[in-house]
Amino acid sequence: MYSTLISNIQGSQAARNSSSRLGEKLKRSLRRTKFGFSSISEHLKHAFILLLGFTAHAFGAGLSSYPHLVVADSAGTSRNGVRVTYLGTNGYQFEFKGHALLVDPYFSRVDLFSVGLGARIQPNISHITDAMRHLASREPNVDAILVTHGHFDHLLDVPIVMATTRARLIASASSVELAKRAGALSGEAVKPGDVRRIGPWKIRVLPATHDRLFGKVPFDRPQSRVPQRAADWICGEPLAFLIELNGQRIYIDSGGTLAQLPPNQKVDLAILGMALPDSRERLSAALERLQPRYILPSHQDNFFVPLSNGFQFGPLTDFRRVQRDCARENRGRLILMDYFRPWTLPTPGNPKSQNTNPKQKTKS
Numbered sequence: 001m002y003s004t005l006i007s008n009i010q011g012s013q014a015a016r017n018s019s020s021r022l023g024e025k026l027k028r029s030l031r032r033t034k035f036g037f038s039s040i041s042e043h044l045k046h047a048f049i050l051l052l053g054f055t056a057h058a059f060g061a062g063l064s065s066y067p068h069l070v071v072a073d074s075a076g077t078s079r080n081g082v083r084v085t086y087l088g089t090n091g092y093q094f095e096f097k098g099h100a101l102l103v104d105p106y107f108s109r110v111d112l113f114s115v116g117l118g119a120r121i122q123p124n125i126s127h128i129t130d131a132m133r134h135l136a137s138r139e140p141n142v143d144a145i146l147v148t149h150g151h152f153d154h155l156l157d158v159p160i161v162m163a164t165t166r167a168r169l170i171a172s173a174s175s176v177e178l179a180k181r182a183g184a185l186s187g188e189a190v191k192p193g194d195v196r197r198i199g200p201w202k203i204r205v206l207p208a209t210h211d212r213l214f215g216k217v218p219f220d221r222p223q224s225r226v227p228q229r230a231a232d233w234i235c236g237e238p239l240a241f242l243i244e245l246n247g248q249r250i251y252i253d254s255g256g257t258l259a260q261l262p263p264n265q266k267v268d269l270a271i272l273g274m275a276l277p278d279s280r281e282r283l284s285a286a287l288e289r290l291q292p293r294y295i296l297p298s299h300q301d302n303f304f305v306p307l308s309n310g311f312q313f314g315p316l317t318d319f320r321r322v323q324r325d326c327a328r329e330n331r332g333r334l335i336l337m338d339y340f341r342p343w344t345l346p347t348p349g350n351p352k353s354q355n356t357n358p359k360q361k362t363k364s
């Protein structure tokens, strides 16, 4: 029934062009549906998220406003360093000498209505296949998949990506449990303080927190069933990772709060989730600790639309503020990345290995 409902909503071009009419539709839809919402306020919250998403869909800006910040390899780029490919949402591939690591690979891009209405969600095989084709063209051997937490936009596709790549999963105990319930055959539960050496990678597991949405961490109530709805993909214990190889360090998280800052450890690249206000609140303090050479704000795209639509900023992001804070802290170069356009992290003291625009200025 909900598929008819969702296609009714999505299929209407008029609704895409009028938020007030969409609001009416949503109210009617919500009255008709029974997807296990516990209260009226829950309905309102979801309707609000849906409306925000709609607004972003109509007006969402992409990377074209910031060409001076976007980095990517060109034909002349030296490939000696670690190559970083952005996969959308908080997903990355790191490559080094035929080895690869994946972090939070998520390609299905479940639509906002299915999430907001509590519909059954599942991996989109054709989206995953398309994305993996992008990555497989470079034939790296994927050593491991690191997952920062169990939400659907980080973990939903992992069992299928594991089956495709035969890579091992490294995640919190609850994320491993969820992945297994969703079909993964194995998984290695880690906790903050753990260190794993896999191939050329040294991976330090760090504590992290998750941004709040409407005052609380979304989807954090444990379930004991096979995950079906977005709410079943619970956060669990959020993790960050410090990845070391080739004399370089990459820090990656998917967001955070002031309650848990990154370590006092200089890094070459800091990938910091910036989807929600909490993570932006901690940005200055995080930069002070990490003193990164490069700052890549992450989880900023609207992950409710397919990757093929191209990068659009998400409804709750505020990139101008991120720019202002980075300029004020002046602790590294702010960069952006587009989907599936690899960039080799320049080794220190070798500026020629980067394809950068020397005219970059951080606007304030």
Ligand SMILES: [Zn+2]
Residues within 6 Å of the ligand: 149, 151, 210, 235
């Ligand atoms: Zn999350």
